[in-house]
Amino acid sequence: MVAVVVCVPLVYLIVRALEGGAETARVVFEQPSVWQAAATSLALAALVAVTTVCIGVPVAWLVVRAAIRARQLWIVVVVLPLAVPSFVGAFAWASLFPGFAGFWAAWVVLSAATLPYVILPTAAALRSVDPAHEEVARTLGLRAVPAFLRAALPQIWPAVGGGALLVALYVLSDFGAVSILRVDTLSRAIYASYRSSFDRSSAAILALLLALLAVLVVAIEQRARGRAQRSRLATAAPRQPLPVRLGRWTVPAYLLLGSVVTAGLVVPLLSTIRQLATGSSARLDVADLTNAALTSAWYGLVGMVFALGLAIPVGLLAGRYPSRLSRSLERFSFVGHALPGVVVGLSIVFVGTRLVPGIYQTVALLGFAYGVLFLPKAAAAVRGSVATVPPVLEDVARTLGHSPFQAFMRVTLRLASPGIAAGALLVLLTVMKELPATLMLRPTGENTLATRLWSLSEVGAYAAAAPYSLSLIAIGAIPAFVLAVPLVRASKRRGAESSGQQSRD
Template identity: 45%
Template structure:
């Protein structure tokens, strides 16, 4: 696009100088970095490609017969309805909670910041088991309640950060023009936090699509439960593959919606520096505190208290497997950390490219990475079983396969953190290091890598937290004779040994609380550095 300027000789074309965003580089990415990113994407996409190849190899008509069964349509409607309800619920709870934490004079705000993030440490199947044992909740609404409670932090955390960094001058202008506080917030602040709220809600939607534990406990016929039944029960290969492909397609629709939302989001305005005057709650102080306390009890207190009481009874009755519990805890932590390290390693080239360059090829690589983000654990486990048995049977049911599965499932979480962390480092700092004689790699590690390290570590923590709770892929891929806290918990609850299962649930929550707490502190520092 060009503009014209009038000089002595008449109009002459003048090129518009491109505006470079902070952290973007005008230099083409190095072939090595692009190759590393491509290899990471190929690894992430391999299970989906393999599913398609396997599906194409089924007997004529078998796939179509499985696809057009009335049961498949019913499962689709059930899953879509569940995703819609959970997404709406997380927004309805998460946005007001974030407003209380970020914009008001709520008492004990930092404490509530931590408590509203800790439900991330509660595995959905543990929360589901607790609610089933205490209430008559079952089926669709039981699944909705539990999934909303454990998924709301996906909305609360990013919206809180967005509210704390929002430009308040626009809201002040709206107030001076006669808008009331609600209308001013809706017209001036809501557009600024909409991308964060949408991204969080879509994460909750992806979590709902991939969840297996809650729908199985609540006996709600959703896709993940049907895939697991087809694989482990009747071992109907064609049906399992068809349901897996439909589930991946549904998840990819959500991923593409997330990408479209990010592309349509307006460029961020000025970032607020320093604290703004909080909104005084006045008479709403007590109701707000009661609301947060109720949500904390429902999301955190009910599962923790239920499991602690059952654990005490289990120890008193000598039902607890203390030695096996300790071994499972160690295995869980080691596998989670190994999966997080591999995911962060695979995410580095993708995140760096996405942060520094905005070309079609880089955008395509980043989009392809989200195949893993939309790939439910049960589908990945199914594809990894077939893949290892046909290509490298020697590594089947070894820790290597499980660590690789964790990395493929959760590398997009790490890539998003890498992209955000690297984009916050001005590219001029790296260029200055180059002028001082450092090589490109040396300059990156000395400047960008050093400054972006906290964000990269936060992404790895998120992967470790999620991997420790992962159930369906772990059930399929764990080495023979090896238990994690999640798999042993599921085995015991499956045979109604609830007392013996409770210590595993408590230990799993305690272990996962450490990265959840660190993530809440990191988000708080990023949102409010003062």
């Protein structure tokens, strides 16, 4: 059933592409701009993914393992860029720095916007890794960094790879930031093709090419992940290491943390406040702003429920029963996340108007679209959380008289629930920022903060759009803060344990 659901956009694209015939496909693929856009999309996705790993892993290590001041504050602020939509970040950078556009500008904006996708799972994985492995490596003569690379990094690599995969798929599907920064990617070409012609075949062919790139990216991540397992040997929390003193690296560490927060959070906030203070179109409609905020939160909850319902079977199969079938299902479930929202939206419109016209432009159909779009975020959380629970625990529960379903619910699901909840919150946050599918499928007369922000920005009313931007960031900061709470609590416990250990020494 899940396989049928996630294939809805692909079926729509194939039907539309076949309507155009071989001649249309030949014309599309003979255009050099198509292959240039595909190469740009793939290069941008790869570069942003590598950048987020190279920066996100050290940042996660700093907030989890290093002896830094205001650790709890840093944990929260490095995650808060999750609350800033990429198109808001792109507009903020472009308005503060005239001429800020092009490939490298998009690389900066998208890297800053997606860093938390790597920081969060990496920090959570580091928190669960027993430091004994690194300590043994240190006793064998390795310094701190080589010991981490050889002993700890292989254990947390599935979490790092999962975050990098989400980053790459996010970049492939991004439309708002690349449009503002004038970068010719496949997602922008698809949108332009849909807007410029009533013939959807050419755009469908381009979208299928983008879907193939998504499958390629997922396959590369699965190959890199290999058969790595992250199951703990015990359910008790691992012993926490003493904070590592940075010495001469203290100043560079704080500069790195400050740069991450500045690029992803401070610049968008400063630009929005500047627009609000200096603009002439700033007329605040409190009632409209409140309705848009409530609608955003409601749509976020609906999308979270749909995505989680679809993700649990996929994540459970991939995390507990790895096979060729489960890997194929997981691979196809990620395709929807790489397609632009306009493509998924049009496929759902096709289904709604042709098969079930009674639910067209209803919250239920919109929630279904969110489920298809953001299934990978929830599925990755389910898969990673289930994989950390040793299967032997379920076997023990079954020897005590529990059925397989009871053993799963009482053991595996209970232990995996924190990670699954984190994935659900991530979906909630992403849904509130979603733009193209919401514009196409929302019930008539309803607006979210993102749609109001976009509509006002399109007509140049930037000051009027500023309150919606600030509200979107503020509301998105709530689930982002909740996602950081487990790390903050773990940091406090570790500080107490370290103080006790030092006093005993």
